[in-house]
Amino acid sequence: MIYKFTSMTWLAAVLFMAPDASAQEAMSLERAIGFSLANSSVIEAAEQELSVADQQVREAWGGALPDLNANASYQRNLRVQQGFLPAIIFDPTASPEDVIPVRFGSDNQWTAGLNASQPLFEMNVFIGLGAADRFRAFQREGVRGTSQRVVGQVRTAYLNALLAAERLRLTQESVNRLTATLEDTRSRNRAGLVSSYDVLRIEVELSNVEPELRRSENAIDAARRALAVELGKEPSEEIILEGSLQGLSVDDPSQNSLENRALLAAVGLSLDMDLSFSSLYEVALRNRSDVVRQRINVTLQETRVRAEKSNYFPTVSLFGNYNITSQQNGSPDFFGGQSTTSAATGIRVEVPIFNGFVRESKIQQMRATVRQNEAQLDQLEREVANDVQTQLENLEETTLRVRSQKRAVEQATRGFEIATAEYGAGVGSQLQVSDSEEALRQSEFNLAQAVFDFLQARSRLESAVGLVPHLPGELPGRMEE
Numbered sequence: 001m002i003y004k005f006t007s008m009t010w011l012a013a014v015l016f017m018a019p020d021a022s023a024q025e026a027m028s029l030e031r032a033i034g035f036s037l038a039n040s041s042v043i044e045a046a047e048q049e050l051s052v053a054d055q056q057v058r059e060a061w062g063g064a065l066p067d068l069n070a071n072a073s074y075q076r077n078l079r080v081q082q083g084f085l086p087a088i089i090f091d092p093t094a095s096p097e098d099v100i101p102v103r104f105g106s107d108n109q110w111t112a113g114l115n116a117s118q119p120l121f122e123m124n125v126f127i128g129l130g131a132a133d134r135f136r137a138f139q140r141e142g143v144r145g146t147s148q149r150v151v152g153q154v155r156t157a158y159l160n161a162l163l164a165a166e167r168l169r170l171t172q173e174s175v176n177r178l179t180a181t182l183e184d185t186r187s188r189n190r191a192g193l194v195s196s197y198d199v200l201r202i203e204v205e206l207s208n209v210e211p212e213l214r215r216s217e218n219a220i221d222a223a224r225r226a227l228a229v230e231l232g233k234e235p236s237e238e239i240i241l242e243g244s245l246q247g248l249s250v251d252d253p254s255q256n257s258l259e260n261r262a263l264l265a266a267v268g269l270s271l272d273m274d275l276s277f278s279s280l281y282e283v284a285l286r287n288r289s290d291v292v293r294q295r296i297n298v299t300l301q302e303t304r305v306r307a308e309k310s311n312y313f314p315t316v317s318l319f320g321n322y323n324i325t326s327q328q329n330g331s332p333d334f335f336g337g338q339s340t341t342s343a344a345t346g347i348r349v350e351v352p353i354f355n356g357f358v359r360e361s362k363i364q365q366m367r368a369t370v371r372q373n374e375a376q377l378d379q380l381e382r383e384v385a386n387d388v389q390t391q392l393e394n395l396e397e398t399t400l401r402v403r404s405q406k407r408a409v410e411q412a413t414r415g416f417e418i419a420t421a422e423y424g425a426g427v428g429s430q431l432q433v434s435d436s437e438e439a440l441r442q443s444e445f446n447l448a449q450a451v452f453d454f455l456q457a458r459s460r461l462e463s464a465v466g467l468v469p470h471l472p473g474e475l476p477g478r479m480e481e
Contacts, residue, residue, distance in 0.1 A: 028242040028259070029158050029266040033469065036154045037147055039232040046146040053132075053139035057198035063246060063297040072112040080105045105328035110335050113323035120317055120347075125309035131303040138296045143291030150230070155267060157230045158241065160454055161223040166245040166448040168216035174441040175213065175440035176207040177416070181433055184424070198430040205434055209441075219350045245451045250402050252449070266463030267455045273394070280388050281467050288384060288468030294377045301370040308363050311352060320345035384464070391461040400453040405447035412440040 027035070037043065082101045087094035119125060182202040224234040233239070243263035249255040253264055264438040274280075283290055321344055328337025352359075419436040422428025462468055 026240040026242045028262050029155065029314050030262060032158055032227070033151050033266060035155055036150055037469075038324050039266075040147075041232060042150055043147050046143045048145050050136070050139045053136040057129075057132040057136050060125075060128045062125055063122070063128060064119060064260065066116060066118045068114075068116045070114050073110070074332070075109040075111075077105055077107055077109065080107065080109040082265070093252060094322075106329045106337065106339070108328045108330075111323065112335075113321060115321045117319045117348075119315070121154060121313075122315045122317070123313040124307050127303060127307045127310055131300060131307060134296055134303060138293055138300065141289055141296060143260045145293065146287060147464065148466070152459060153462050154227075156456065157223070157227040159242055159267070159455050161220070161227050161239075162243060162245050163371070163452040164216065164219040164223040165241075166452075167445065168213070168220060170441065170444045170448060171209065171212045171216050172182060174437065175206065177437055177440075178202060178209060181420070181430075181437070182206055185430060193426065194430060211395075239454050245448050248451050250399055250451070250454055252253065257477045263455075264458075268408050268459040269467070275392065277389055277392060280392060280461070281385055283467065284384050284388050284465040285381065288464075289466060289481045291377075291380060291384060291466070294348065294373065294380050298373045298377060300372065301366060301373050305347045305363060305366045307369060308339060311359050314349055314351040317347055317348050318345070387464045388461075391457065391464040395454070395457040395461050398450060398457045400445070401450040402454050405443065406448045408443040409440070409447050412436070412443040416440045 050302055080103045082103050084099040085102050086096065087098035087100045088096055089099065140296075182199070185194055185199050185202050189196060189199050224239060226235050227239060228235050242259040243257075244260065247256075248260050248263070256264065269275075291445055322341070323343070324335075324339060324341045326335045326337055326339040415432075416436040416439075419432040423430060423433050
């Protein structure tokens, strides 16, 4: 089958063959990122971890607040306890050896009480408050890092979709060129100007290229499903994209369409940012989520050491209680009968003396953990330096490659035009036309890949320095659905 594909109909590829594309609103990369930040289940899971940390902070504050509790109980004595006392206590004339049974208690007994305590000095409580707050910062940074990873995945999926659409467009244009060449060659064959072998050669080449159309269509479907998953949508949902790899200028953004300008702005890094290694490395050390989390983790471990040391300090607290007791014989009458009350208040001091060197052992273990985390932080900073340098070099290389491939496409286009014109004038060969078309096709594919790699390099460099947006409000055009 011969596919017809013009500069206007290539948009169908970008629209992922939507059944009713005109009724749908296009989604820019900015809006795709905003939608994923607002709807990602991965981010939601990370936010739940942050909620746990918030409650742990609240729990830590509870250790510094008063503790108040009440209690009440009822007891029915089926057989009231009895004791024996000398009878002479009650009857002076009784014999000293005589005893009489005496009941201690009543049939019904009620008790109620109120107890309160207030820590005055507990070093580990105050240290725990600081640790809980640092842990909350650690989890908050985890949410930011998760959000940035989601943004990176959405960018990659979006760019993969654009690359798949561009490959389909270029494949269709190659089919169109070969189809036009085949029709012209057949006409020349009928006129006796070229041999049947020339016709056969073009037919073979066209047959080799046409299956790439179906492969490109399948690639678009796969890219659409992958993007839908990243956005938290159903894989079968149609998505219309804005922007294109075709004609995208990396040197002068003002030459781009509005859609491609927005694409460049959303793909990563401000266009006026200082791209020197030293500047980017400083930004990375301040903003990369993994570095910030590791620094917080070091302080957390140091706080654990201080918390364990605090167990050497005494604890001081106030306490108070109030109790009421009531007894009654016969049928129960709530707090009927005779009642007594008691109340007390005081201060309690507990001084740790010796616990078998357990505390000292724990402190040494925690100090070792601190040194371990400091070593991991040093290693991470070196890895960050390597990552920034690598991504910066990738960006520079892809920028040069885009420029080179643009020149290659211009040259290949000119070569195809010359070969076609010479063939039409009868001074060139069909082989020259075939070779020039293949060279043009390959150079166009290489340019599309180079533009894709350039955009990916910008996105990855932004990730390497930790400047990826992580809140829906940071992006214009947030999409709510």
